[in-house]
Amino acid sequence: MSELSQMVLDYYKNKEYDINKIVNEIDKLKIDVVKDYLDNSPDESLYVIKRSGNLEQYSRDKIARSIKNAADSNGQYLNRSDVEILMEDVSNHMKDLNRKVFKTSEIKEFVKQSLKDEGYGKIYDSYVSYIQV
Numbered sequence: 186m187s188e189l190s191q192m193v194l195d196y197y198k199n200k201e202y203d204i205n206k207i208v209n210e211i212d213k214l215k216i217d218v219v220k221d222y223l224d225n226s227p228d229e230s231l232y233v234i235k236r237s238g239n240l241e242q243y244s245r246d247k248i249a250r251s252i253k254n255a256a257d258s259n260g261q262y263l264n265r266s267d268v269e270i271l272m273e274d275v276s277n278h279m280k281d282l283n284r285k286v287f288k289t290s291e292i293k294e295f296v297k298q299s300l301k302d303e304g305y306g307k308i309y310d311s312y313v314s315y316i317q318v
Contacts (some may be wrong), residue, residue, distance in 0.1 A: 193214075248292065249272055
């Protein structure tokens with residue numbers, strides 16, 4: 186066990202947290218540390234913390250592709266401007282939080298909200314099914 190891990194473990198033991206609370210706190214800790222690091226960095230890129238815990242640069246194209254795939258799987262057609270409007274909505278949700286790092290689950294929620302807000306109910310249903318795979 187690393188020295189840092191031991192310090193974190195000791196901290197949580199002293200707080201008498203149960204295992205679920207520790208897991209939630211560690212998830213938040215990772216985001217907080219990466220966020221603080223990036224906020225003090227000249228790097229203007231956005232990043233995503235994947236479910237695996239890996240960090241990767243945010244890809245607008247991946248999100249657009251997932252929206253198009255959800256639409257295609259439902260026999261719906263989205264033209265380029267439709268996708269761009271949805272992507273702008275997602276970007277606005279991200280900007281509202283004033284952060285450089287997001288969990289994958291947060292971005293998925295932004296996409297779902299944008300689909301609802303723009304009136305794409307059928308594509309919303311397909312997207313929900315698509316992201317659960």
